[in-house]
Amino acid sequence: MxxxxxxxxxxxxxxxxxxxxxxxxxxxxxxxxxxxxxxxxxxxxxxxxxxxxxxxxxxxxxxxxxxxxxxxxxxxxxxxxxxxxxxxxxxxxxxxxxxxxxxxxxxxxxxxxxxxxxxxxxxxxxxxxxxxxxxxxxxxxxxxxxxxxxxxxxxxxxxxxxxxxxxxxxAKKRAKSSIVSTTNTSALDLVRGAAGAVKQIVSIPPGLLKYGRHALSDPQLVRPLSAPHTMLNVSIGGARRFAAQTWSMERIKEAGKALGGTVNDVVLAMCSGALRTYLEERNALPDKPLIAMCPVSIRAEGDQNAGNSVTALLANLATDKPDPLERFSAIRDSVQAAKSVLSEMTPAQRMLVGALNGAPALSAAVPGLVDRATPAFNVIISNVPGPRTDMFWNGFEMDGCYPASIPIDGVALNITCTSSGSSMHFGLTGCRTSVPHLQRILSHLEEALVQLEESVA
The missing domain is CATH 3.30.559.10 (Chloramphenicol acetyltransferase-like domain)
Incomplete structure (x- = not known):
């Protein structure tokens, strides 16, 4: 076993x-x-x-x-x-x-x-x-x-x-030259592997100190436990609602280029605008900006193994700002600050920082605490890059690829998107009770993208 x-x-x-x-x-x-x-x-x-x-x-x-x-x-x-x-x-x-x-x-x-x-x-x-x-x-x-x-x-x-x-x-077997045989592993290989593991463990305390210094000195870096309490941050049941829609990748790329940001920045800005409108409709928009937890893959290029290899950063969604350009700038600066910190860390340090960013969500394990405790973040937003060309399965053309992900107790909404060919596919997964009329967020995503396009027209 x-x-x-x-x-x-x-x-x-x-x-x-x-x-x-x-x-x-x-x-x-x-x-x-x-x-x-x-x-x-x-x-x-x-x-x-x-x-x-x-x-x-x-x-x-x-x-x-x-x-x-x-x-x-x-x-x-x-x-x-x-x-x-x-x-x-x-x-x-x-x-x-x-x-x-x-x-x-x-x-x-x-x-x-x-x-x-x-x-x-x-x-x-x-x-x-x-x-x-x-x-x-x-x-x-x-x-x-x-x-x-x-x-x-x-x-x-x-x-x-x-x-x-x-x-x-x-998976198709790789060429023999690229395979490391586990049966012929030498004692030296084992020593090197153990030394590498020790090196990763020893690197953790300096990584934590580095993260702490950035959190204190960089105003753009989102600090843990800075998220407001919202209608999304409640205990959830087991029933889910799933909504999905596709957008043109060209529209998103053009908006990002005109605004001086990336595709991921535009995706976060679309989510920010949509959530701002959705919460306003329900008289539930907090004065403080919503905070998104964004999973970040730390897989090596070409790694197709199963298992988990992911960390997380916190992003300011700037939902307190009515102007779409100001929201976009705040989101872009927040993400750049978080990525800058992660880029200086080892994989072990990155995984630990991700765990620290999400650790307050573990309070959900204590009955009754979710509705009272300060949320670790308000929403989970993930962007998973996919293939750049159209894909087929024995002649069947893939026309949509919509991720269905995981809301957690205290975070009732997960927005995950993935790209394929010339399209960006959004999948929204929410608690059926805590996120009523989930499909309306799809309309608000389109409205948010139009706002960004009009602001730079």
């Missing part, structure tokens, strides 16, 4: 029925022009033809439901594909609205720890002829960036390719 790193096991230890810790994604595919009306069956059968399964899709916690079981994995030899891969049909002709409603219910249900921690739903019945695939996988197995890279590995940029395998297929 392989041991489970603490960075993975914490997602199992902290999970409850009301607070499931799985990441998901909803993809939309256009069938190829030369396929018949049975395209959903063809897609499903091609998936099921992939019988070789990566170990990441075969592992489950040892001793399910026991705390000690969260420290080890069991690798199953056989997979019950009829359970894990489900063919579904919406009442035809269905709209995307009905698809999002059923996705909300699927995303609300925790994964069964007695089985490998993933599910896939292949959905037909949309009135526009597209096919949908909803997949979820436990955060203990993989983080959002890893999940996106794993999915993209199964796709091709060639519309004529017909050799794509399912996402659970093992």
């Amino acid at each position: 392989p041991f489970m790193p603490v960075s993975d096991s914490m997602f199992l230890i902290g999970e409850t029925r009301e607070h499931p810790f799985h990441v998901g994604g909803l993809q939309l595919f256009k069938p190829p022009a030369d396929i018949g009306r049975d395209y959903a069956e063809v897609f499903y059968e091609q998936l099921m033809a992939t019988t070789e399964v990566s170990s990441d899709f075969r592992k489950r916690p040892g001793q399910p439901l026991a705390v000690m079981g969260n420290l080890t994995w069991i690798i199953d030899d056989e997979i019950d594909f009829e359970y894990h891969v489900r063919r579904e049909a919406l009442p035809s002709p269905a709209r995307v609205r009905e698809l999002l409603a059923v996705t909300s219910r699927w995303h609300s249900a925790p994964l069964d720890r007695h089985r490998p921690l993933w599910e896939m739903h292949v959905v037909e019945g949309l009135s526009d002829g597209r096919l949908a695939v909803y997949t979820k996988m436990h955060h203990a197995v993989i983080d959002g960036v890893g999940a996106l890279r794993m999915m993209m590995r199964s796709l091709s940029d060639d519309p004529d390719a017909r050799d794509c395998q399912a996402v659970w297929a093992p």
Whole structure:
């Protein structure tokens, strides 16, 4: 039984029925022009033809439901594909609205720890002829960036390719020259590895001192526990609502270029403007600016392994400023300050800073404290870069890729977006009770982008 790193096991230890810790994604595919009306069956059968399964899709916690079981994995030899891969049909002709409603219910249900921690739903019945695939996988197995890279590995940029395998297929083996053999590891290699681990641990105290100095001296750097209390920072139940929409990447890039910022700055400014309007409509906008927790991947380029390799920064959303240009400048300066600090740190230091930024959220484990304690942050916002070209799976063109992520107790809304080709796809996941009329935030995101465009026109 392989041991489970603490960075993975914490997602199992902290999970409850009301607070499931799985990441998901909803993809939309256009069938190829030369396929018949049975395209959903063809897609499903091609998936099921992939019988070789990566170990990441075969592992489950040892001793399910026991705390000690969260420290080890069991690798199953056989997979019950009829359970894990489900063919579904919406009442035809269905709209995307009905698809999002059923996705909300699927995303609300925790994964069964007695089985490998993933599910896939292949959905037909949309009135526009597209096919949908909803997949979820436990955060203990993989983080959002890893999940996106794993999915993209199964796709091709060639519309004529017909050799794509399912996402659970093992990664193609690299050339032998790039593989380090674990069976031939020398004593010197082990010593070097141990020395590296010790070096990382020793580097932590200086990293904390460095972070503390920046927090005291840089007014743009968001300090922990500076977030106001809002209607989003309450105890949440287990029911989720999921909303999704696509924007042109060209619009977002042009706005960023004109404003002297990045794509990520524009995404945060869109979220800031949308949340400001949403809270104003409900007479719930605080005087202090909202603070966003933004996960930041520290994976090496090309790393397609499962597991978790992520830190977090805090960003000032400047929702106290009515002017969109002033909001954008404050957001950009805040993010630049946080990234500047992280860039000076080792990976171990970055992970620790991320843990410190999110540590106050652990107060949610104390009954009744969430509604009284100062929130660590108000909302989770993540931007996961995807492929720059259009992608296909055995001729089916991916037309949408919407992340479904994790709200937590005390933070009822998670906004995650990912890019693919010429599009930016937003996925909003919220507590069904605490974030009423979630879909309105989609309209406010468009309004916020228009405001930015008009401000520099």
